[in-house]
Amino acid sequence: MATNAEIAGRFEEFADLLEADDVEYKPRAYRRAAENIRSYPSPIADRIEAGDREAVENIDGVGDAIASKIVEYVETGEIEELEELRAELPIDIADITRIEGVGPKTAGKLYRELGVQSLDDLEEAAESGEIQDVKGFGPKTEQNILENLEFARTVGQRQLLGEARPLADDVLAFLESIDAVERCEVAGSIRRWRETIGDVDVLAATDAGEAVVEQFVAWDSVDDEIESGPEKASIRVGEIRVDLRVVVPEEFGSALQYFTGSKDHNVALRNYAIDRDMKLNEYGAFDVSEIDDPDAGQRVGDRVAGETEAGMYEALGLQWIPPELRTDRGEIAAAESGDLPDLVTRDDIRGDLHSHTEWSDGNTTIEAMVEAAADRGYDYFGIADHAEGPGIVGGMGLSDTEILEQVEEIREVAAAADIEVFAGIEANVxxxxxxxxSEEVIDALDVIVASTHSALDQDAETATERLVHAVENPAVDVLGHPSGRMLNERSGLEFDASALGKAAAEHDTALEVNSNPHRLDLWGSAVQAALEEGAAIAINTDSHQPSTLEYMRWGVHTARRGWAEPADVINAWELAELREFLH
Structure with missing residues (x-):
């Protein structure tokens, strides 16, 4: 059954191919529809199967024509008009546009001029010097393509956390419905909340392993059974692979610790155990102090833990280490000394300082966004539509005059709201x-989020200087999505996170963890480096509609990967403390 993410992906491809074909207006409509399809709160395919076409047509940005295409795709697996466009422009558009600076229009031109259809074609054309001979291109563009080919090839192999984790939740719900399953949990990179994952790993504790595997591969959401056996199985749901492993209940904790990883964490923990005459593996923690040959077998020694994951760490005298921290960046030493951070949770979040409305590229009104924030129990909420500037295309950015007009409307909404509403802007760095x-605009605003949207191919030194200069600006409250990256699409800026964190701390500017699953920018290691320099962070959703306020889930876990505590997060603070921080 087609997932919302899969359906959205077809319309994103549609938009890219139309843009590559120099079609105007339609691409933006298809992208807006794709965003709303992706974030729709229930499976669209289920609505169609139930004959509820009206629900599909009522999705924001989806009218009768797009709804017909959605129904066509769910029922047949194809959209005839998209297939015709693919035949007309046989381009691997998703792969090619992952190259920084190569958008759909560029991809279309390279196809028409040089016949470039794939990354291999692009590499061949760049290495032969043909690209720089195309009008509008040059040696710098050609070199940029060569430098980014490896990135483009690698990222296409991984799924976004925001697309894979909802499926993982569905898998867990299904397994929990099986009577023979005593416990189940995700493992691997998805449990560590990495921004992209290779596949969904799931572990189940049961004394009826074969029967559970049989029910798993018969699940009605399965599109393809890849393989199965008495202890494990692999299926495909949509475009995502799911791997199940079943273990006996008394070994669930040790297996969960082992299969959660990361590899670096497990190696460091295993070495820590060896130094204490212990052995760790997926079957348990074993005291091997009286054993001549600890490597004689997996279960050699006196088994002292394994039923629970916490017991595996306790057996070594360690605090339980949250999965997000298992990266071998000091977490074992902190667990030994009892100094692990009290990580921020979603319940700690009191508001969101970066959201968009129909004033720029959002999909709804100021009032609707504020109401949605109030419904989530927030104390405060910030509107930060785009200001005009570099990287903001299609006239979506607001002029100074329009910003001042919007501030007036925000104040009117705020007067009637049950929560504090900040008038903000997303300025362009x-x-x-x-x-x-202008100074007039700066004085009128409560919060300024300054973000990069252009010149994302700068070298690390230049990019660091650029971002440091932005956080030093006394008008800037939050540096939004600092790298400008789009996961699986473009790599964004490289910069010195420690230097940026130091500057941000000195100038009372927060660094954003952008919760959009396509961004997750800053990321874990960068958050940790910035916090070590004394910087504060803001976890914002960059929402363009009420449903995407749920993106906060991804941002919180990303901040946790950076060791963030509530005191580090400005939108976990009381209103009075936040007001004091804002310039």
């Missing part, structure tokens, strides 16, 4: 680190 807002 240009190539030199300037934000381009």
């Amino acid at each position: 240009d190539a030199d680190g300037e934000i381009g807002l």
Whole structure:
């Protein structure tokens, strides 16, 4: 059955191919529809199967024409018009546009001029020097393509956390419905909340392993059975592979610790155990102090733990280490000394300072966004639509006059709201680190989020200087999605996170963890580096509609990967403390 993410992906491809074909207007409509399809709160395919076409047509940005295409795809697995467009433009558009600076229009031109259809074709054309001979291109573009080919090839092999984790939740719900399953949990990178994952790993504790495997591969959401056996099985749901492993209940904790990883964490923990005459593996923790040959077998020694994961760490005298921290970045030493952080949770979040409305590229009104935030129990909420500037295309950015007009409307909504509403803007950090807002606008606003949207191919030294200059600006409250990356699409800026964190701490500017699952920017190691320099962070959703306020889930876990505690997160603070921080 087609997932929402899969359906959205077809319309994103549609938009890219139309843009590559120089079609105007339609691409933006298809992208808006794709975003709303992806974030729709229930499976669209289920609605169609139930004959509820009206629900599909009522999705924001989805009218009768797009709804017909959605129904066609769910029922047949194809969209005839998309297949015709693919035949007309046989381009691996998703792969090619992962190259920084190569968008759909560029991909279309390279196809028409040089016949480039794939990354291999692109590499051949760049290495032969043909690209720089195409009008509008040059040696710099050609070199950029060569430098980014490896990235483009690698990222296409992984799924976004925001697309894979909802499926993992569905898998867990299904396994929990099986009477023979005593416990189940995700494992691997998805349990560590990595921003992208290779596949979904799931572990189940049961004394009826073969029967559970049989029910798992017969699950009605399965599109393809890859393989199965008495202790494990692999299936495919949509475009995502799910691997199940069944273990006996008394070994569930040790297996969960082992299969959660990371590899670096497990190696370090295993070595820590060896130094204490212990052995760790997926079957348990074993005291091997009286054993001549600890490697004689997997279960050699006196088994002292394994039923629970916490017991595996306790057997070594360690605090239980949250999965997000298992990266071998000091977590074992902290667990030994009892100094693990009290990590931020979703319940700690009191508001969101970065959201969009129909004033720029959002899909709804200021009032609707504020109401949705209030419904989530927030104390405060910030509207931060786009200001005009570099990287903001299609006239979506607001002029100074329009910003001031919007501030008036925000104040009117705020007067009637049950929560505090901040009038903000998302300013654009240009190539030199300037934000381009007038003093009148700055004075009228409560919060300024400054973000990069252009010149994302700068070298690390230049990018660091640019971002440091932005956080030093006394008008800037939050540096939004600092790298400008889009996961599986573009790599964004490389920069020195420690230097940026130091500057942010000195100038009371928060660094954003952008919760959009396509961004998750800052990421775990960068958050940790910034916090070590004394910086504060803001976990924002960058929402463009009420449903995507749920993106906070991804941002919180990303911040946890960076060892963030509630005191580090400005939107976990009381309103009075936050107001004092804002310039």
